[in-house]
Amino acid sequence: MTVGALLSALAVGLAVGALGRLVVPGRQTVPRWVTAAVGVVAALLGSLTVRLAGDAGPLDFRETLVQVCASGVAVVLVVVTSGRHRSVTPPARTRR
Template sequence: MTLMGIITALIVGLVIGALGRLVVPGRQNIPLWLTLVIGVAAALLGTVIARTMGYADTAGFDWRELVTQVVLAAIGVALVTGFAGRRSVSRY
């Protein structure tokens, strides 16, 4: 993978992660770097799912692939937020 491909993947991952955070209701107390990681993972997994299902290579913009990626990012953000919310520090 070239340097430009890596930079593009990070930008797309950040956008997908941000869209995933917007879909999840409430406040998410997760850092920006974790949103980026979730977004990149969701973008890659969404592309694999779209290719497996046969709708990744369409003419024009792949809306179904984007929706798949955003839904996966929202699930990832919700799961990470849920796990982070369970880890509370006891002050006693």
């Protein structure tokens, strides 16, 4: 990976991580740094995927598009799934 690809993945991941919280309605329990980190990691994986497929060139729009899509999906999944806690009801007591 080139330095440009790493910097674009970092920029895209941070931006989508910050904006991804706005897409999901309601209160989120995930810290902002987690959504930013997930966005950056997913953007890096998207960039790596495009480069392994051999479709990336210098300043390639497809690579940026894959980075945005991958980080957007990952951030939304993390925000939606992390806020749900299952409440376990205790078993009913029987009187003796």
